[in-house]
Amino acid sequence: MSNKIQILPENLANKIAAGEVIQRPESAVKELLENAIDAEATRIEVLIKRAGKALIQVYDDGIGMSEEDVVVSIQKHATSKISTYEDLEAIKTLGFRGEALSSMAAVTQLEIRTERREDEIGTLVRIDESGSLVKEKGSFAKGTCVSLKNLFYNTPARRNFLKTDATELKHIIDTFNKASLGHPKIHFKFYNDDDLIFDYPAGTLENRIESIFAANMLDALIPVEEKTDYLDVHGFIGKPSLLKKSKGEQYLFLNSRYVISKQINHAVFSAFENFLEKGDYPFFILFIDIDPHHVDVNVHPSKLEVRFENEKEIYTFVVAVIKKSLGLYDLVPNMSFSDSPVQTEKLEQITFSKTEKDDFSDRPSFKEKGSSARTNFSDKEIDLLFSSLPDIETQGKSEPIDHPFQETRQREIVHTDAKYTRDLSEEFPFIIQLHNKYILSQIKTGLMIIDQHVAHERILYEKALKRLDADLPFSQQLLFPKTIELDPGRYQVLKEINTLLNKLGFDIKYSGKNTIVIVGVTDDIIAGSEEKVLLEIIDEYTDNQREKTLEERDNIAKSYSCHTAIKSGDKLSEREMRLLIDQLFATSMPYVCPHGRPIVIKISLDEFDRRFGRTS
Template sequence: MNNKIKILPENVANKIAAGEVVNRPESVVKELLENSIDAGANKIDVIIKNAGKSLIQVVDDGIGMSEEDAVLCVQRHATSKISTIEDLEAISTFGFRGEALASIAAVSQFELKTKREEDELGTIIKIEGDGNLLVEKGSFPRGTSVSVKNLFFNVPARRNFLKSNATELKHIIDAFKRSALSHPEISFKFYNEDDLIFDFPACSIHERMKAIFAENIIDALLEVKELTDYISLTGFVTKPAYLQKSKGEQYFFLNKRYVTNKIINHAVYSAYENILEKGDYPFFVLFMTIDPHKVDVNVHPSKLEVKFDDEREIYAFVHAVIKKTLGSYDLVPNVSLEGNTTDVTMKFQNFKSIEKEDFSDRPFSKQFESKRTPIFSEDDIERLFGNLNKDIKAAASPSEVPHPFESKQIEITHQFDGTTNSEADSPFIVMLHNKYILSQIKSGLMIIDAHVAHERILYEQALQSFDANIPFSQQLLFPQSIQLDPADYQLAKDLEPYLTNLGFVIKFKAKNVIDVIGIPSDIKAQHEIDILLDILHEFRKNQQEKRLDIKDNLAKSYSCKAAIKAGDKLNEREMRILVDKLFATSMPYVCPHGRPIIIKIPIEEFDKRFGRT
């Protein structure tokens, strides 16, 4: 009786295994680069022909191998990186499976040259498609060179699945750049069809970022740096002005290994919570260092996935660090005027370098101190814009960073009557077309969109009121009754706990009628019904289009509809209070929908226009 189950021949087993590790030329480049880095290379050259289909060659000046190790390294499960099951629990090298070279050699014409410093002659290993292994000796410098020719020549089905040369080359270049980004201390060169395309000398991470992305990239980014004994996070995140519609520009390196992790991505996105619109993504390059025992990279053959011991703790750490970083910089974009005197266009000059914790370029500010002294009293602010009570303030989560917009008001005594006027020495502030607030600052002119500034203030107050869960409203002298359509009536009923926290006091009656008894202090009493209806309609629109969570959606809907409108006139005192409240928020640069609140026009732009330069 013939047995149906057989042990596969080694060369067939290797071809099957290759499918897990090597699925396109990029996989080969990644594996070979990681081997070179593990070998302690200072210089790595990558040579590509025909998008990797004809040739992939990676040459390094690492420690090299003896003849015995060279012969072993192309066998399956042969590795110098681990030796016991315990080693799997604390992997500190890029390679550890011992599968990559065997898998690559199984689907290509493979050649390896290697030499150690102490050896007179190096070793050459050649493997053809039939699996025969040839060993030769030769004279060449210390290090290792791996040539992979005619990839997938013996598995035509796999070769047919490869994309166009342009697509495959792009994937290869992405893998090359990721390695170069995570190891700026190593010199990298990239040749395509004998042309030197990239030449990255060893340098700092800042210089490597410039070489890979753009010369002025650092000016568009904020530097992240949080070092602890247990876990550290460094790198760069984008300023809000550079949010983009592409997911492709996020780089996360765990102990210098490039990985993809939804938890990390979500933690970063949520730190931008009230800046991001649906479809926007922040660019970031982040490096996390953590004890290898606390993480498992042995999840998938590609080693792109990773599992953390305590995902919640990692999420909270990343979210807090990114939020702290965003709150530590002045993120107001500069605007320049371009063109001749008859045809002027405005252009954002976002590539403006700023120092951490430098908030001196603010209206009304003479100096910044650690303890906040508001420009106006709490009574003033309460009367004009309404304020949350002390219980809510106490319940709101404290800021992790000293508040950046601290100012000390200089009081001036009038020489004639002895009275003091805290506003006498303040720079000018005016309202333009009842839409924009113009104010003098150190570098020139600041322009604030009053509606979206108030929107930002109300949005953060709303979120705080949800967290505090302490209702605070002003009672109406005469309750207002309104009949809603059944859908709005049901929506209002569903949102009642949240509306109550905002300050609405609503009584639900029969036949879809509601009585509005109390309203938030920020809403003018004549418009309470219109604003409540607008909030419900905006909430439903956001629900359909953006799928926000209930609190965020309602906070955005409320702030959008309750904020002052374009055309609403503010007096000077109200404008100053609005600006003061804006700079007390966690993100005064963009409204909850991602629109800019503030721009600056430098004094140099005015000088240029008036011929003073």
């Protein structure tokens, strides 16, 4: 009786193994580019024919290989990158598995020409159709040139599964651009069917971004940079106007290796907070430099996946760094009207609008009439609309990011009121309330429009988060406590969130079946509306929990701010409008409300001139 389990022939095993590494022409291009970069190349050229199905050729001017090395290089698990287990624990090169060239030799007609810089003659190695190794000596260009002909010629089933030439070429170009973006100091060229398609000279990251995307791309980006002893984060994030409805423009490089990390992507998405609507994806190019001992890139043969030793801490650090970078720029959208017919005319956001770091001059200004001295608001004035001020530093100030892996230090909560020492009698060029709904104000470049409800909602949202964190509840006791009978559902939800409501300033007693007594409320609630507001908060919290699956703290802050804010239709005095604007731009995110709606927009004087036909 013959055995059923057999060891596969070597040539068949090689073809199966090759399928994990070389899945399509793009896979081969990626592996060859990584080898060229590891070879210390300063110039890399890629030549493609028939989307890589007929020919893939990658030339580099790197260190080259000796005759012995080039022969060994096409064998399985042959590599110069690592030699011990300790090397595997701290990978510093892009390639290391020793599988790429042997996999290519199994499914293509492989040819390697190489010559070291110090040698006068080089080596040619070729795998012919029979699988035999052919070796020759000759004079070649310094460096290495690898050619792959007739990809999957001996595995026709794999070849049949390749997509159209246009699709395969797109994948190759994407990989080429990622490698180019990750190594801007290397000169890259790309030829398709002998036509030069891309030529990226060596330079800075900014130069490379302009070459790959657009000459004015940097105007739509915000720089990111933060260094610690543990890791460095630098690169660029797109302004909110650059949000896309599809994935694909999130570029993450770990120690200059392009990788995919759901954790880092989510950290960036979280930092954009309410800028993102469902289906939006921010543009970013981020480089994370970290000791290789703290990451694992040996997760998958493609080397795209990565695992961090301290994922939670790195996640928190990236969120903080991105939020800090967003906070250094004025991101109020600059709007212009389209030239479409009136019935479909909409406001369109200008994507490539340049802004300078720490420049917040294009906002409503409070100019003084006479003396440069400013006086504090009285307590009565401050309490007029908002009761108490949020202890939030202005957007323009850059705060250092805490080292994510050092010992936690106690911090003193600093209460500042210097920002609010404006005299309410100061001259204000132009401010008016439109239909008791919007606030219109003159700014340096034109007109600013603010939605009063969502502006106050943003202020109260951040105030609520601070109260939840501080856990120092302050409640205004009612002269006549209110007794309310709730339905069982609301009663149960209220009991679940009672601790959070107490931190915000609610003082609620439970009396009998489904009956509560409101003894005290937060100072943001208008007298007489206590019951209405509490019920609205409970209902909003329940809806958010069911439809949006929000984190509990975020949910209660959003529910609270939505139903305690001033409403559309509430008339505001000039003094109240000034207070609202002042406090709005003291928040950490004055551009969108907690639910993602825009708070403020700008319309430029140029746009007004264009609409009125003015030429000067």
